[in-house]
Amino acid sequence: MNCLKFCCIALLCTPLISLAQKRSIDQRVDSVLKLMTLEEKIGQLNQYSGREVTGPASDKKTNQLNDLKTGWIGSMLNVKGVKDTREIQAAAMQSRLKIPLLFGQDVIHGYQTVFPVPLGESASWDLEAIRTTAHIAAKEAAASGLHWTFAPMVDVARDPRWGRVMEGAGEDAYLGSQIAIARVKGFQGEELGKLDAIMACAKHFAAYGAALAGRDYNAADMSRQQLWETYLPPFKAAVDAGAATFMNSFNTLNGIPATASTYLQRDILKDAWKFGGFVVSDWNSIGEMVPWGYAKDAKDAAQRAMIAGSDMDMESNAYRRNLAQLVKDGKVSEALIDDAVKRILRKKFELGLFEDPYRFSDLQREKEVLADKKHLAIARDAAAKSIVLLKNTKAVLPLNRNYKTIAVIGPLGKSKKDMLGNWVVFPNDTATVVSVWDGLQNRKGQTKFIYAKGCDITGTSTAGFAQAVAAAKQADLVIFATGESGDMTGEARSRADIHIPGKQEELFKAVKATGKPVVALVMGGRPLIFDAIADEADAVLFTWWLGTEAGNAISDVLYGDHNPSGKLPISFPRSIGQIPVSYNAYSTGRPVKDPKNIHYRSAYIDESNLARFAFGYGLSYTTFNYSALEVDKTQFRKNETVTVRFNLSNSGKSAGAEVVQLYIWDKVASVARPMKELKGFQKITLNPGESKTVQFVIDKTLLSFYDADLKYDAEPGEFEIMIGGSSDSIQLRQVVELKGE
Template sequence: MKYLKIAFTAAALLCAEASFAQQKTISAKVDALISKMTLDEKVGQLNQLNGDWEATGPVTKDVGNKLDDVKKGKVGSVLNIMGTNHTRAFQEAAMQSRLKIPLLFGQDVIHGYSITFPIPLAEAASWDMAAMERSARIAATEAAAAGIHWTFAPMVDIARDPRWGRVMEGAGEDTYLGSMIAKARVKGFQGKGLGNIDAVMACVKHFAAYGAAIGGRDYNSVDMSRRTLWETYLPPFKAALDAGAATFMNSFNDLNGTPATGSSYLQRDILKGKWGFKGFVVSDWNSVGEMIPHGFVKDNYEAAEVAIKAGNDMDMESRAYIGNLAKVVKDGRINIAVVNEAVRRILTKKFEMGLFDDPYKFINPAREKAAMNRPENIEAARDMGRKSIVLLKNEKNILPLSKSIKSIALIGPLSKEKWYLKGAWSTDVDPNDNVVTIYDGIQKQAPGAKIYYAEGCKIKDSVATDFKDAVDAANKADVVVMAVGEDIFMTGEARSKANIHIPGVQEELIKAVVTTGKPVVVLLMAGRPMVFNWTADHAPAIVYTWWLGSQMGNSVADVLFGNYNPAGKLPITFPRSEGQIPIYYNSLNTGRPAQGDNDTFYRSSYIDLPNTPQYAFGYGLSYTTFSYSNISISKTNIKKTESLTVSFDLQNTGKIAGEETAQLYIRDMVAQPLRPVKELKDFKKVMLAPGETKRITFTINKEKLQFYNDNLQLITQPGEFKLMIGAASNNIKLEKTFQLTN
């Protein structure tokens, strides 16, 4: 009996210990692991290596054997390793390290994985948060099934300069719209929470103000007031953080003279301090080492010291940390506690992802195969594509086309293109996947039509011809569809352009075809706003299709033939000329504002060009029409602690069902400091049947009226405010004023 009691007591103690172990918090587990780690192993966790894909920068050649480095605990994360076969090989190597700390696998899953969705700027044109969340959700599901833990998205940089190549990767020019989209994409990527096998960690980038690069030149300096930083560029980052974003990435640019990677103000004071961010910060590709050519530090030793002090936790591909950080600590330049903090943040995410419980939980070949290219997800990509299309012009209601049309001329260098339709930053999991071309999409929806095809010219042709084949095709057909624009290498990282006109002689091709007198529909494909003044003035119908991904041909055909009524609205201003850039709707007024396009002298205007854009922020047409009427407000005077509602009737006055995105803008009429001429503060996307009317209501509260003063304090000021409701920033239908009082 005595021995039975002893055995029972021992078993009870073991159970109690097991229970206690299970109840230990992640924080305690992280602390326990850190206590076992050598300095070199800690530095290894802060080191991220590229796999085998030259995607975002020059690959360092003297890397040695990467798998050996993983086995020695010198690597915490690997990027650009796709597919369960590859990720398993690296994770097995990590399991041979002394402490068996699993790797994180990162990948630029920007707008889809196996299924390619529209580029982010195109998706932003949908103004549809649910659709964008679904797009990111599907991308995350496919990527996670392929063994990926972490996507370097969403990019939430506000961009007001379409010369900047990475404008395609964000949500456009507006802070409010950009903030809503940032939330939706984070929620889509991270799903129901980290650790679920269909969720990936989001990485919000680029912190901060990368989109304001001077001259629209990638990697260039940014110079702005801190009030502009806080008011315009930081809110989408805060929105993403509030949505639970797991990680942040800093940016290549310097901000007011300090490289973002070495900025304590951005990373410690704001992100980890004022905002209380608990995740970790990763550098952009080699941005730690690039502080040397910036002239901010003299070598990688100093770069490692400056970056870790500033709050950069993980070093992507510069090797500055792995080669120097241990020595920096041993030399007394930083306290080991600084390194421990960075390691703690990274290990915490690995625990939250469940990788310590099962390093291979995301590596299941059968699940990978089952997750890819599911029919319902392909249909979602098609739907996202058509939601992203913006109808810019439709004279004489050329569109939609009849499916019984007898002949169509399909002209242009992008008519039969496949790869370009995916746009920059597609993962190319399967380069030979079934991308639907414009030709195929049209042929499927009008099977009885004779299609006369002519390439017309190449995208980059610099010498115009008589375009005889294209003109002959147009003359034979009942209607002409032209597919023109950029190629895939003209937008994206490191692809800034001084000239953003339609490339080559394509606009000359459009002129030649329009001159035939045939009805012409121009499809413009690009990753940025382009300049196309002649086309805007003379082409009867213009559809901006951006790059829509795998299902582009079907999405475009759905709109052309009326299966879907276009409802996209521009998330960014389209200039008339590069000389207007930067141009955006929410500018400040001047002491000498222009009163009209012909009022030029002694006004803030050009003498050779109107101030107005070619197409304004928020603009987009439909195959039906809408009316706005009967505006009312609940109060004409409110205190700053109160709110009011503004209501109006929105009616479909056309003959087919359609969606309208009603937009609410506000102007603070007198303020110190100055306020913009209008600011988007809310919007609602509403589906209406023909003749249907809905009463739409917006709520105005303190959050919609406050702004930063010069001391970076959020304030409201009493006075008059104008409410503007309309179909675009330059198409205001209804107005009301109210007073904010003390």
């Protein structure tokens, strides 16, 4: 480009930016679009992984820098930190139109401060806490030069073999929707453009949580009624919460790759739901249409993805290499390109990047925000709220502070890295991570703690058993730290066998045989099968992967400084053969009415139908009593509501929080309905002896469902209202009737 032409374009761009503050964003977007060549438009649709751009010299670095300077890149991922984002943005500012880059990163459950893995945090059922941790993650990420996170994952998942179950909110559409709202609002803050907010990305659109056999990258197959009823609601909630972006998924849905699904991306997301943000592909999901056998080559895949509504291509290069020719050949309308580009430019304007491309890359702010110690206190609180008490025989917990010696046994007792779980921005930075051992030592009490590893997480060696047994014999009580490793869940971490791995359960039995009381800390990013421990341990806490403050939070719960209030967001199976198992099952034509009589019933002959630990289950160090259920009417019409009231009291000896859960069963409908569906919950804290009147309002929306024709409505008939502390512990029931018009 000659100097005169460059100067003319620079003059044209400069007033465009300064005058833009007085124009609407749409006008500003249109102004930029008119200046762009087709190639520059396609560049905005192209996202690269930029790990090598600020590294040593390489051909890839040279090529990406050249692409930045020629306007061929609209976004980069895997670049973090003010120094690198500023350096790369400066290269983009050498392009003809100086359109700023977007920087994205998988900030899944924290940036520098690591919070519980999303499935674990969902066990808190504490929407404000979830929103707060998402906001802290956004604040740290934004201070480090990032604009965008590829979270929250809002896939409903009912197969714990799927490794990515860790990233979501579990098995229920209602709970998942509420958590989706909390996380989107947490990431995006008051509004995009604030320096403590980043763009959220609802993923994976759609039905990825139903991947066949729980195997990552696999197909999903279901009726549209099931899709709309179970798998789409959290995505709709994310749209309503203002999610800036969506990511499509790796799976096929009923034979069509989601990346090429016009039904998902245009018919539902952009047309029916009026989604105004943009859709990014998952990593190379456009290119993967070829091995799926759906597209013959990358050019064909690019055509299908663009027509279907996939706006930005992550890493496949299919758009960059093929879209211009597809437009020239008349196979892709330039109007589709323009729509995708406008969606992306709009977000860059909303973030304020046209006014100042470096506004998120301030070194002083990065230092101040990342040094904020308040974030650790928030992480500790969120971790404690996520712990689920599964068993507490003879009230062995909270621990007696007068124990002279406690043995910490198991391969996870001193681990730091595992406490972070998977999908961590800085996986090797464990300097500030608090292990279980550290958390106990930090109490500085009179108890002596001794440690024995016993065995590895995986493997067959029992060489350490003798030392572990000897430690148990010296102690008054054993804390047994067991589970899977932190990198055994997450993407590409599907497991066919979700039992606790290695020799750990054998080690537990050897320790338990000493006769000493054993408190088991079971750790993982998914439901695990641990029947021997569940049967024989005196107490069991499921502690997930709790993040930076894991050990302190576990210690807080063990000693009763925090009364556990977590409830399972997903069912824990008894055996692999039950999978998938979820609470909202159907009656079937031959229901099991008596577990002792399963002859010609919908039942296993060698296993219970019921989960080992049900959805919504979780104990406390206190007890709660439900009583005095009242409804203001037992018959009502669609334009009316039913108010349900009951009394909740703390009947124990310590303060605690109870998650009261509202379930509804539509007893007869045009489509068979699950026998329980979560329709509301409240987390209520009570002091000993304190009572509170709790209220739920039931309206038409809570009773509506998608019928066989995908009509969403409530049908007249009887509905059973059920209230309790878990899906398998219903304390109060009442039948109400919705009358016809």
